[in-house]
Amino acid sequence: MGIDYRVIKQADLDELVALYKGAGWWEETDDFSFLDKLVKNTFCFIGAFNNGKMVGMGRAISDGVSDAYIQDVTVLPEYRNKGIGGAIIKELVNYLKENKLSWIGLVGEPGTQSFYERLGFKVMKNYIPMLLK
Secondary structure, eight states, rough: OEEEEEEEESSHHHHHHHHHTTOOOOOSSSTTTTHHHHHHSSEEEEEEETTTTEEEEEEEEEEESSSSEEEEEOOOOHHHHHHHHHHHHHHHHHHHHTTTOOOOEOOOOOHHHHHHTTTOOOOTTTOOOOOOO
8 A cells, every 4th residue: 555645735625524524523513614724724734645535634733933733643444553643643743843843742542642652752741731611
């Protein structure tokens, strides 16, 4: 399987919706009209493509000067456990480092710690991820 990884500035919205739904993050009733803007305004959006079809994605948000946060990394269920997710993370990290960003963080879902540790990330001791409710 030849997977092509590249930075994208716009994407097929149906493919993006399928990836977000495949990850279990969005429901059928969600409004996806903002996706084009999400891709365009993201510091770095990496797509993984198999024969032109987007099968995985990841993005990094950043001010472009100091810090970056990786988020929304997912791969379609039928393409998981083939190294695609790890390759997306590596592509994102390389892009961020090429742009002189050295503080790169993320918040992983439960059960993903060993995946991210294999890619060089470590748990931030004495820090707690929080979300405004």
